[in-house]
Amino acid sequence: MSSTPKSMRAWVYTSAHGGLDKSIKLVNDASPPFLQQLPKDGILVKVQCVSLNPADYKLPELGIVARAIVPTPASPGLDFSGVVAKTGNAVTGFHAGDKVYGRVGLNRHGTLGEYVCAQADGCAIVPEGVSLEDASCIGTAGQTAYQCIVPNVKEGDKVFINGGSGGTGTFGIQIAKAVGCHVTTSCSGGNAELCRSLGADEIIDYTKENVSEVLKAKGQVYQLVVDNVGSAPADLYKAADHFLLPEGKFVQIGGEMTLGDLKTAVSRQFLPPFLGGGKRKWEYLVTKNSHDHLEQIGKWVKEGKVKAVIDEVFQYDEIPKAIEKLKKKRTKGKIVVRGCT
Numbered sequence: 001m002s003s004t005p006k007s008m009r010a011w012v013y014t015s016a017h018g019g020l021d022k023s024i025k026l027v028n029d030a031s032p033p034f035l036q037q038l039p040k041d042g043i044l045v046k047v048q049c050v051s052l053n054p055a056d057y058k059l060p061e062l063g064i065v066a067r068a069i070v071p072t073p074a075s076p077g078l079d080f081s082g083v084v085a086k087t088g089n090a091v092t093g094f095h096a097g098d099k100v101y102g103r104v105g106l107n108r109h110g111t112l113g114e115y116v117c118a119q120a121d122g123c124a125i126v127p128e129g130v131s132l133e134d135a136s137c138i139g140t141a142g143q144t145a146y147q148c149i150v151p152n153v154k155e156g157d158k159v160f161i162n163g164g165s166g167g168t169g170t171f172g173i174q175i176a177k178a179v180g181c182h183v184t185t186s187c188s189g190g191n192a193e194l195c196r197s198l199g200a201d202e203i204i205d206y207t208k209e210n211v212s213e214v215l216k217a218k219g220q221v222y223q224l225v226v227d228n229v230g231s232a233p234a235d236l237y238k239a240a241d242h243f244l245l246p247e248g249k250f251v252q253i254g255g256e257m258t259l260g261d262l263k264t265a266v267s268r269q270f271l272p273p274f275l276g277g278g279k280r281k282w283e284y285l286v287t288k289n290s291h292d293h294l295e296q297i298g299k300w301v302k303e304g305k306v307k308a309v310i311d312e313v314f315q316y317d318e319i320p321k322a323i324e325k326l327k328k329k330r331t332k333g334k335i336v337v338r339g340c341t
Contacts, residue, residue, distance in 0.1 A: 007031045009340045010075045010113035011319045016060035021323040032109040034117035040090040043118045047339035048082040049136035050111045052326050077111030079139035081132040099126040103139030114340045122289035127302035137308035137334040141167035142297040144287045145175050148226045148251045155180030163228035165191035167334045170309040173198040178305045212239035227252040237278045249281045309333025316340045
């Protein structure tokens with residue numbers, strides 16, 4: 001592509017009061033700085049597909065706190081797939097015309113615009129045979145699952161994934177199986193078959209069973225707990241004393257951005273056992289972009305070891321509807337939006 005426009009279409013919000021799905025608007029004249037001058041390390045991508053994440057609406061809906069992190073007006077979105085339009089002078093390994101996928105960090109110009117500026121550590125070439133829709137799902141959910149699981153286990157270890165049917169959970173089950181682990185996961189009965197089809201060895205139906213009690217009855221057999229929910233069951237971390245191995249680890253990634261959930265996270269990290277806290281190592285994982293991790297997950301997708309689970313695909317003009325569905329928290333896997341073409 002010899003030239004790029006100086007403005008673009010983008011979904012933008014100034015305030016998310018009343019809900020992002022109600023306040024986000026499509027504009028035709030967004031002009032992010034990277035369209036005027038691409039940074040030396042920038043990869044300008046014409047967005048073809050976007051997968052949505054809870055952070056896309058949770059952060060804007062924090063109000064004044066959100067504006068301290070990401071000034072408005074802003075366009076949300078972290079994950080993308082598309083075609084490289086142009087690269088900065090310092091970029092190597094990517095060229096105009098390459099099909100790519102990845103994730104950008106929090107900024108005012110997210111992936112719900114016509115173009116996005118990515119960096120090499122958050123970008124990878126789409127493997128042959130992998131669709132752009134599938135590739136768009138990997139950025140946040142795939143990397144998060146990978147970073148929770150792969151550094152913390154070895155072949156033969158037992159892993160419990162709390163919440164197996166969402167975006168990160170569906171990737172987590174498959175990634176844990178890809179590295180040779182035994183996987184137990186929690187989900188509703190209606191999602192049990194999905195989780196089994198992804199490789200889960202054991203299912204706990206949280207609508208019918210006490211998850212913590214079922215796990216405690218198994219004894220100290222798990223090397224890793226990945227908590228995609230954060231708030232339920234409330235006693236999961238304390239109960240992990242009874243089902244996590246002494247050297248095991250509890251990794252939390254899920255949770256609402258409420259005072260109650262913040263209190264739970266703080267107590268899990270700092271409350272000593274003699275005051276009712278848990279004994280096992282606890283970590284709140286913050287996802288970091290990694291070209292190598294993106295590439296490995298893409299390789300697994302190409303090989304058929306991992307697949308992107310897509311609940312529904314929306315068109316670009318249906319963004320409010322897509323966000324509304326995401327907020328209902330009943331999604332199986334990911335929600336994908338086709339880009340502005």
